Amino acid sequence: MAAARGSPGTWRLLLLLLPYQAAGLLDPFSLGIAAASAAALTGYLSNPRFYCGRLVECCEEDKALNITALQADLSTRLFGQHLAHDVIFRALTGFMSYENPKKPLTLSLHGWTGTGKNFVSKIIAENVYDLGMQSKFVHLFVSTVHFPHDKLITKYKDQLQSWIRGNVSQCARSIFIFDEMDKLHTGLIDAIKPFLDYYEHIDGVSYRKAIFIFLSNAGGDMINRAVLEFWKSGKMREELQLKDLESVLSVGLFNNHNSGFWHSSLIDKNLIDFFIPFLPLELTHVKHCVMAELRQRGLGENEELALRVAEDMVYFPKDSRMFSDKGCKTVSAKLNLHL
Incomplete structure (x- = not known):
């Protein structure tokens, strides 16, 4: 009765190999090894750790947050x-x-x-x-x-x-x-x-x-x-x-x-x-945004350029120019002009 167990994949492989055994081209020992290998491979491929992230994206409801x-x-x-x-x-x-x-x-x-x-x-x-x-x-x-x-x-x-x-x-x-x-x-x-x-x-x-x-x-x-x-x-x-x-x-x-x-x-x-x-951003924050954009483009650290771009933005109130009118929204476009 124990021989009746096995995954569908294992049984399909056995059915494919039976004609070779009947023709004397495959001995029972080799057939057993093939079946065991198929069972092991099927079990590995069916493990979520294998296909999740490699083959498909899986819903990991209990995944710990880093x-x-x-x-x-x-x-x-x-x-x-x-x-x-x-x-x-x-x-x-x-x-x-x-x-x-x-x-x-x-x-x-x-x-x-x-x-x-x-x-x-x-x-x-x-x-x-x-x-x-x-x-x-x-x-x-x-x-x-x-x-x-x-x-x-x-x-x-x-x-x-x-x-x-x-x-x-x-x-x-x-x-x-x-x-x-x-x-x-x-x-x-x-x-x-x-x-x-x-x-x-x-x-x-x-x-x-x-x-x-x-x-x-x-x-x-x-x-x-x-x-x-x-x-x-x-x-x-x-x-x-x-x-x-x-x-x-x-x-x-x-x-x-x-x-x-x-x-x-x-x-x-x-x-x-x-x-x-979300608070209005000041010039120093906009400068940080420009620096981040430079790093993302692979242009390294250039504080002088970042400051020029940040100062080119519109700020309010007009008398103090304390807060950026558009936050960091147009930083990428402004940087293109300076480059």
Whole structure:
């Protein structure tokens, strides 16, 4: 009876070899070695450690987060955002280390263009999945691309729920990024409210290990005013704490018709874990962005060139030129002019 065991691959090989044995071209001993080798090879190839990452990308729901790598990325690639650095590091490491979270991790990133919101979502994706934004488990929705027509909101709600349900069914550790939240039609984002709540399962699917990230320019003016007042009072920007901005930010978004969160149940029911302000960047931060661009292009360290490019950017207020008007958004284009 023991001979009846074996994988389908092993039996296929045996069937192929039987005619050779019958013709006397293969002795029983050699046939046994071939069968054992086939069984061993089949077992090796069927091991997830072999094909995951080599042949296909696999959903590794319980993969440990490399805390050191995440800290290094936030420290060396994100400039001028001490609040975002601290909150995102603690939020992601805490969430990923918890085997049974009570709800999905939900982050809402706010600030002017060029301050690092999209870049941070990229860093998060890269630290959860090796393929980063190219991973089939990372899903990007851009409001003006995926939800352009206000007359189709009902259809979009059904599609959005279906997309999220289908992808989380395939991989519980799915990441969903919603860009241009300030351009999203009012009420649409409430369609995902059940998936962000504290339910253990919805129709047999658990959403508790998923990550939702919202990116928005809404609230940027509010953040800039707060930082400017802080500076005028003689305080360092690094003295700003999350509590100085988070509650004001959430209330402002809830009451802002153009925020994507206007009277949203996501805010009303406290389903967004963190509202993370991205502060306006100063000249020194823009210079760091230029230096990073130079290194990425293989042009080495050139602080003099980096300073010239940074000084060529537009800053506000006009009298003090304290903050970059576009953050680091146009650094690459500006660098091309100087090169």
